Amino acid sequence: MKPSYTLREWETLPHGDVEGCISPHMASRLVALAKTSPFAGRGGNGVLEDRRHELRARGVVGVLATQDCNLEILPKIDIALGEGAERQNAAIRKRLVHMLAVALDLKIETGRITELDWQRETLLEILIRIFCDKLTETLRRGIPRRYLGHEDDLSTLRGTLNVPRQFTRHAANPARLACRFDDLSEDIALNRITKAAVSHLFKISRNATNQQRLRELAFVYADITDVPAPALNWAEVVIDRTNRAWQDLFGMAQLFLRNQYQTTSGGSGQGSALLFEMSALFEEYVGRLVLRALAGTEFRVTLQGGRLFCLTSLEDARAVFQTRPDILIWRAGQVTHVIDTKWKRISSRIDDPKQGVSQGDVYQMMAYAHLYKAPRLTLLYPHYEGLGGNEGIQAKFQITGQQTVIETASVDVANGKDLVARLRNALFLTTTEERLAF
Structure with a gap:
C-alpha cells in the first residue's frame, strides 16, 4: 500500500533521505502533479x-x-487542541465535506461512516464512499430510462413512416419500411455521466472496499455506452420530477468530472487530484448560508451580483474594472449591506488597530460603498481560537x-451546530427589535 501524508494549509512536509521525511522522488512527483493544476499560478507554486x-x-x-503516494491537504480550521492529530x-x-455539501447544494449523508473511517481515510476516499453509498441506494429504485427517438428500416411498420x-x-423495395419510433432506453446522458464517474x-x-463497490457498480452500467469525460453531454441532462432522486448524484459527478471546483488529471501518468481553492469554497459556503439565513424575510440576496464598473473611459465611454461583490443584500430595491468573504485570519492584537486587515481589502470595500451606496459593509473572516471572544x-x-460603516466579522466554521441561526444572530440581528421580528 503506497504511503499517504496529511498536511493542513500553510504547513510543511520535510523531504529527504532520512526517517520521518518523504523521499525526494515522491516529493518531486507531487510537485509535478500540483503544477498541472490551474491553481498553480504563474510560478507553479500555488x-x-x-x-x-x-x-x-x-x-x-x-x-x-501519484503512482507513489498520496498527499491530503486539509483546511486550517481550529479543532479542540486536546484531541490527537x-x-x-x-x-x-x-x-x-459539510462545506462542500452546502456550497454545491447537495444532500450528503455521512451517517454510515464511522469515526474510525473519518480518521484513517483521506477526503477523496470519504467522498468516494459517500458517492457509492448514495448510488447503491438510488439504484435500488431502478436505473433512469427515457424515450429516445430512433430511425430504422424494418420489415413491419413501427411508429410512423418516414415518407421522404x-x-x-426504398421506392424499389416496398418490403423495407423507413420507420421513426421512440424506444425506452437506459443509454441516456445521465447514465453515461454516472458510468464515467464510476470509471x-x-x-x-486506493481503498479496497471502495474499489470493490465501484467494480460492482460498473457491472450495473455494463450496457451503457462508454463516453470519455471531455465528450460527455452535460447539457442533455434535465433533472425533473421523474429523476429527482438523481440530482445529488449528478452534482457529485460534476464535482469529480467537470472541474466545478477543480479536478486535475496529470498527463504521462503523473496522477490525479481533487482540489478546492478555499477562498472560493468559503465564499460560496457563506453565500449559501446567508441565503438560508434571510429566506422568508423582506431582504433579497444576490451572490456575485452587482457587476457595476469602477471607471468609464473618456475616449470611448467604455466601462472598465467591473466589480463583483461576494454577497449583496437588498431591501426595497436598494442595496443595504455588502459582504465580502476573506479566507484568512485577522489579528486580535490590542496594539494593531487594523487587525491585520489588508489595505487593499479596505480600498475594495470603499469602492463598493461608493458604487452601491450601501450604508453597511462587512469583511467576513473565519473565526479561530486565537481571535478571542x-x-x-x-x-x-x-x-x-x-x-x-465598514466592519470586520468572523464565523466559526469549525462549529456546524445551528450555523444558519448563529450567522443570522451575529450579522443581521443587531437590535432587540430585529431579534423580536425574527
Missing part, C-alpha cells in the same frame, strides 16, 4: 510550494495522488466624512 528541504501547502485543499483531522474532514426516406431509398473513481481510489462583529469603522 498549490504546493517546493522549498529546499520541504514542501509547503498553500491555500488549496484536497488530495494529490488523527481525531482533529477527522473533524476537519467532516467540516470540509421511404420514397427515396474515473475506480482508477483513482465569540464569532460575529469584531470591529466597526466609519468611512471618514461619511455615515457608511
